[in-house]
Amino acid sequence: MTDAAIAASAPYEELLRSSRAELVLRDGWVLGRYPAVSLTPPIDWSFKDEASRSHNYHLHALDLIDPLLAAHSAGESDRPYLEHALAVAMDWVENHPAPDTPDRSPMAWYDMAVGLRAYRLAYVYDEARRLGVGTDAQRNALRASLEAHRANLVDDEHFAAHSNHGLYQASGQLAMARRLSDIPGMDAAAQQARERLVAAITAQFTPEGIHKEHSPGYHLRVLETLSGAERAGLLDTPELQKVVSDAREAMSWFVKPDGRLINIGDTDESRALPSLLKGLSPEGFKAFPRSGYVVARSPGFYFVQTLAYHSRTHKQADDLSFVWGEHGRDVLIDAGRYGYRGRTQPGSDLWKRGFWYGDPNRVFVESTHAHNTVEIGGESYNRREEQPYGSALIAAELTYDGLVVSVGEVDHGAQGKHRRLLILSPGQWLVLVDRVEPVVPAAKSRKGGLLGLFGGGGGGITYRQWFHFAPEFKVWPLSASSFAAEDPTYETRVRCVSLAPGVVASDVFVGQTEPRMQGWTSPRDGKMEPAPAVAMETSASGTAMFVTLMTLSVEDLKPGGCQVENDGDRLKLSWSADGLAMKLSIDGFLQNSAPHIELG
Secondary structure, eight states, X not given: OOHHHHHTSOOOOOOSOXXXXXXXXXXXXXXXXXXXXXXXXXXXXXXXXXXXXXXXXXXXXXXXXXXXXXXXXXXXXXXXXXXXXXXXXXXXXHHOSSTTOTTOOTTTTOHHHHHHHHHHHHHXXXXXXXXXXXXHHHHHHHHHHHHHHHHHHHOGGGXXXXXXXXXXXHHHHHHHHHHTXXXXXXXXXXXXHHHXXXXXXXXXXXXXXXXXXXXXXXXHXXXXXXXXHHHTTOOOSHHHHHHHHXXXXXXXXXXXXXXXXXXXXXXXXXXXXXXTTTTOOOOEEEEETTXXXXXXXXXXXXXXXXXXXXXXXXXXXXXXXXXXXXXXXXXEOOOBOOXXXXXXXXXXXXXXXXXXXXXXXXXXXXSXXXXXSEEETTBOOOTXXXXXXXXXXXXXXXXXXXXXXXXXXXXXXXXXXXEEEEEEETTTEEEEEEEEEOSSXXXXXXXXXXXXXXXXXXXXXXXXXXXXBOTTOEEEEEETTEEEEEOTTSSSEEEEEEOSTTOEEOOOBSSXXXXXXXXXXXXXXXXXXXXXXXXXXXXXXXXXXXXXXXXXXXXXXXXXXXXXXXXXXXXXXXXXXXXXXXXXXXXXXXXXXXXXXXXX
């Protein structure tokens, strides 16, 4: 084989980020907190338990040889990296000669694993036959396995058209079929993959470039794959290239000033490579009305609200929740992802309420009381009974005096209808107005004022407006209806008070496990960390309202008046903080447009 022939081989389609090849060979392949896996066969491909489900999937996708293939393609070695990769590939093929091989792991022919493994095996086979690496018997076994992968991938019954899994399947199918076009059936597989890729990408993203699986972490993961597919020349139409460009720009809004992802939904506290975002670092205000997000960013400050339910995929019970950071640090945070452990039994109570995994930590991070939203009657929002609504955002704007304003509403069926108005003055204060109307509201007072809206009488449904602080914060009560929070540097000092009557502050929860989990966050897979949580609480037999003020105050916060008119459509609020008196007038809270707000 001549050098010219070797150079003519197609580059490896590096769809995902790789580790350094020499480190993987020396130390083994490592994923998260799991033990290193040596690349010297025999390799243990078995499925241990549900707790290691994700690890086993990545193992069967052949992630462990990805760094070797990338290094070989880059010209770092003609043979050694390929020889090691071939040994691992053959170990997998010999243990899994066909999809119906008995006693195999359920991840062996899992949809995404097949797609990612297919193009990796294709590269190994193509380079092995080109360079004469391995024996004829090994290359023949590889080709037979690739035929099994082709047959699996072209079968529509195996194609996950409505999730990001389909994107990985189509990308891997196209990369495999394009590389092996000399093999019968691969041209047809390539054409099918192109059509699937277009459908999968357009289905995965909103017209605003937001990934529909409710998590910046999955948005980033898919963007990494799309960027790899773009580099490999798999996205060869202007329409697909625009999707990647829009997704990259949208992603840049969901990165904190320190470069970490905003970990709402199923998102770990990871970083987005600046090179992936092409240097994008927007500042200001951005609403995604069709996607269901509101974002604001500036140096040291961020705010994101999630108002999205596009499908059950990776949807937590976090409707209308938000996260907030000031002075370069997290203030109000989300629960994170934890991981997918312990499948629930169909028909079980958890399953009926929309929890697919029964591990207590996973159940917690998905639950409503793990998010900065309103919990109704001590229950999470039911994601099996509720239908996806797309975007719950009614209106969002940045006012002329710099206020971030959003209005959203979600109908939770039997649990009632929740409308939230959020007004944020970055670096100063936050006003949160929540109105929950039950399915059969009790009779309103004749004036429609405080008596008809605010509870506290000890009867009816219990409502909790939750706030979850970053782990380093200390939180303590100030009075029956107020609390304080401070970070260790004392740079971020928060004072919170209910401006509405009949509302009290709960105990502060940090690392509680009984009678239920409360006061936790999951920064990354498999890890839980105590983090203080506190709620404003009320009870009502009819419509209930919270009007909560949170200030970044150094001195005492003194609540003033809370006047509510027209069933909550108009509010007049007042308070003083750090010696400065404030008045806030809100008109049109219940309308299908942004309310009129006057600040005095």
